Amino acid sequence: MRRRMMIVAVWLLLVLIGGSPLGAAEPAKSEALSSWNDGAGKKSIVDFVTRVTREGGPDYVKPEERIATFDHDGTLWAEQPMYFQIAFAMDRVRALAPKHPQWKTKQPFKAVLDRDIKALAALGETGFLKIMAATHTGITTDDFAKIVADWLATARHPRFDRPYTELVYQPMLELLSFLRANGFKTFIVSGGGVEFMRVFTERVYGISPEQVVGSSGVVRFQLRPDGKPVLLKDSKIEFVDDGPGKPVGINRFIGRRPIFAFGNSDGDQQMLQWTAAGSGARFMGLVHHTDAEREWAYDRKSSVGRLDKALDEANAKGWTVANMKTDWKRVFAFESQ
Numbered sequence: 013m014r015r016r017m018m019i020v021a022v023w024l025l026l027v028l029i030g031g032s033p034l035g036a037a038e039p040a041k042s043e044a045l046s047s048w049n050d051g052a053g054k055k056s057i058v059d060f061v062t063r064v065t066r067e068g069g070p071d072y073v074k075p076e077e078r079i080a081t082f083d084h085d086g087t088l089w090a091e092q093p094m095y096f097q098i099a100f101a102m103d104r105v106r107a108l109a110p111k112h113p114q115w116k117t118k119q120p121f122k123a124v125l126d127r128d129i130k131a132l133a134a135l136g137e138t139g140f141l142k143i144m145a146a147t148h149t150g151i152t153t154d155d156f157a158k159i160v161a162d163w164l165a166t167a168r169h170p171r172f173d174r175p176y177t178e179l180v181y182q183p184m185l186e187l188l189s190f191l192r193a194n195g196f197k198t199f200i201v202s203g204g205g206v207e208f209m210r211v212f213t214e215r216v217y218g219i220s221p222e223q224v225v226g227s228s229g230v231v232r233f234q235l236r237p238d239g240k241p242v243l244l245k246d247s248k249i250e251f252v253d254d255g256p257g258k259p260v261g262i263n264r265f266i267g268r269r270p271i272f273a274f275g276n277s278d279g280d281q282q283m284l285q286w287t288a289a290g291s292g293a294r295f296m297g298l299v300h301h302t303d304a305e306r307e308w309a310y311d312r313k314s315s316v317g318r319l320d321k322a323l324d325e326a327n328a329k330g331w332t333v334a335n336m337k338t339d340w341k342r343v344f345a346f347e348s349q
Contacts, residue, residue, distance in 0.1 A: 044190040046341075047183040053297075053339040056332045057187065060295045064271065065194050071293040073271055075195040080272035081262060081283060082188070084202035084209060084226075086317040087276045087299050088217060090179040092308045093170065094316060097208050098140060100163050104147035112146075121146070133315070144205075145247040153207060153231060153243040160211040174346065177216050181299075182345045183334075187274075188217055196272065201225045201262055203254030203279055207245075225261045227253045254279045259286035271295065281322035284331065296331040298322060303337040306347065 048054040063071040064078065085091040105115070105124045115121035120139035123132040132139060148156065169179055188198050200209060200219055206226030213219045230246035253261040259282055262270065273280075273287040276299040284296040300319065301310050311319040326333050336343065 044193065045183070045186050047186055049339055049341055051339055053332055053334045057190075057295070057297075060272070060293065061191065061194050061196075064293050073292065077268065077271065078191075078194075078196040079199065079266065079268045079270040080191050080196045080274075081199045081201045081225075081266075081270040081287070082184070082273070083275040083277070083280045083283070084200050084204050085276075086301065087274055087280070088180060088184050088188075088200070089176070090169075090181075090307060091317050092310070095204070096176050096179075097204050098143075099167070099176075100160065100208070101140075101143045101147045103163060103167060104159070105143060108147065141249075148205065149229065149245045149247040151245055153245060156207060156245060157211050160208055164212060172344075177212055178346060179344065180216055181340075182342055182347075183340045184274075184299075185217065185345075188219070191272065192218070197223070199223045199225060199262075199266060199270075201253065201258050201266075201283060203227055203252065203257075205229075206253070225253055225265045227251060227257075256282045258283040262286065273297070274299070275322070276301070277317045277319050278322045281325065284322065284326075288329070288331075296326070296329075298326050298331065298333050300333050300335050302335050303340075303343065306343045307336060309337075 045054055045057065048057075063069060064073040066072055082088055085095050089096070102124050105121055109115050109121070109125055112121070116125060120132060120135045120142055122128075123135065123139070124143065151159075164175065164177055167176060168174060169176055172179065191198055198217075198219055200213060200217070200223065202209060202225070204226050206224055206228045209226055210221040210224050213224050214221060228250045230248040230250045231243045232246055233241065234244050235241050251257065251261065255278075258280065262283070269290045270283075270287045271290065271293065272295040273284050274297040275281075275283060280298070284298075288294050288296050298319065300323070301308055301317070303309060310317065311323060323333070325331070334340070
């Protein structure tokens with residue numbers, strides 16, 4: 013009798029301190045996703061995390077293999093009315109314009125200085141690449157990081173009149189924390205500039221710079237006359253981390269195929285396909301922008317964050333599509349609940 017009582021006491025102690033007599037993980041706690049409405053989207057996340065963290069279960073994944081990748085623009089923070097890095101580059105054109113008087117009559121700079129968004133859009137990707145080359149290169153990486161930090165500290169979003177770093181999605185912040193609490197390593201895999209994002213991702217998302225994969229330009233080492241070594245940003249494009257470039261970037265910089273991936277546009281389709289192609293349990297998710305009142309409503313015909321082919325594939329293959337209007341109790345942290 014005494015031996016049985018001792019066994020029961022040990023069992024109760026294990027339960028009280030959060031252990032398990034069978035060595036199995038506790039189910040993932042959905043309360044952590046407090047800004048998600050109860051529904052299919054939230055359930056699919058919690059069910060997946062519970063399955064892959066239940067030790068001894070058929071879908072168990074070792075912690076070192078729990079890799080989660082997230083797109084950035086439109087997935088972790090807003091991207092309308094234009095990608096925020098483009099807004100930064102346009103502000104840099106205006107700041108540098110006094111040193112370049114020829115820009116007043118030379119496109120695409122003229123369109124920026126005239127605030128002619130229609131003309132700027134007509135110039136397309138070529139125009140934006142010229143703007144990025146003029147505003148992101150010829151300086152050291154340290155100087156560029158300071159310029160980005162200063163801009164983020166002062167720039168305001170045109171619709172919400174708030175710093176851009178407040179335009180992050182509260183449900184996705186909770187999801188990142190939820191995954192990390194369950195042994196996942198979280199990465200950003202974005203078409204945005206890697207050195208732009210690395211300035212703020214650790215502070216805003218808890219994602220350290222080495223866990224950010226993005227598009228990059230050529231950077232070269234230079235020893236200055238005073239003996240100080242610097243890295244200079246060149247105008248040449250080194251790597252574009254968008255569309256089919258995302259699986260390539262994951263392979264090159266992470267070295268493991270993710271088991272969990274979230275995006276919001278056709279530019280993320282190949283990352284989700286690459287994730288889905290692995291063995292074992294897999295999670296593929298899309299943020300669908302459906303809330304014009306709290307954010308924006310756009311998908312198939314949008315020039316920013318177009319979600320067309322990826323949405324069709326998600327619906328056909330049963331990937332999770334998070335409907336912003338119905339799945340999220342709130343979009344931004346500054347909203348009243």
